[in-house]
Amino acid sequence: MHVIAAKAVAFGEALKPSFKVYAESVAANAKALASSLKETGLDIVSGGTDNHLMLVDLRPKNATGKRAEAALGRANITCNKNGIPFDPEKPFVTSGVRLGTPAGTTRGFGQAEFREIGKLIAEVLDGLKVANSDGGIALVGIGDLET
Known part of the structure; x- marks a missing residue:
């Protein structure tokens, strides 16, 4: 019975004009984040x-x-690893x-903040690179880092 009540509350919230504004903000923020990630070289x-979602190709x-x-988890940025087409x-x-x-939109983040988050994500990913002894670049593995 409590599930039915919860659905009624959720549907009631979704009917309010403020929910439409929120949903539009979520989508606009996603576009800003995607654009920022693309500017840093990610696909x-x-x-x-x-x-509200995007799949980022890290190759x-x-x-x-x-x-x-x-x-990204260590940087308090939540994401999920996910396969890409023909991974x-x-x-x-x-x-x-x-x-x-x-989640960020609910906490009051706007497009400017999501553009900055895109830069921070790229910075974290760039930080995974370390110099090899031969001068090349390698990625640090999870076990190679102290938490």
Whole structure:
């Protein structure tokens, strides 16, 4: 019975004009985040987004979803590792992450803040790179970092 009551409350909230404003803000924030990520050299699998989610292809940064999820988590940015179309990585590793904007929008973040978050995400991913002894670049694995 409590599930029915919860649905009634949720549907009632969704009928309010303020919910439409919130939903439009979530989508606009997602577009701002996707644009910011693209400016840093990352690819959005669908080229952009029209809703609250995006799938980010990490291959341009030579990162994996598993490493990115762990590193972004340490930076208090929540994401999920996610496979991309024709993913060369194993399902447990992946080449992508899924990002969304509802939580930040609920906390009052706007497009400017999400553009900054995009830059911060790229900075974290760039921070996964360390110099090899031969002068090349390698990615630090989860076990290689102290938490």
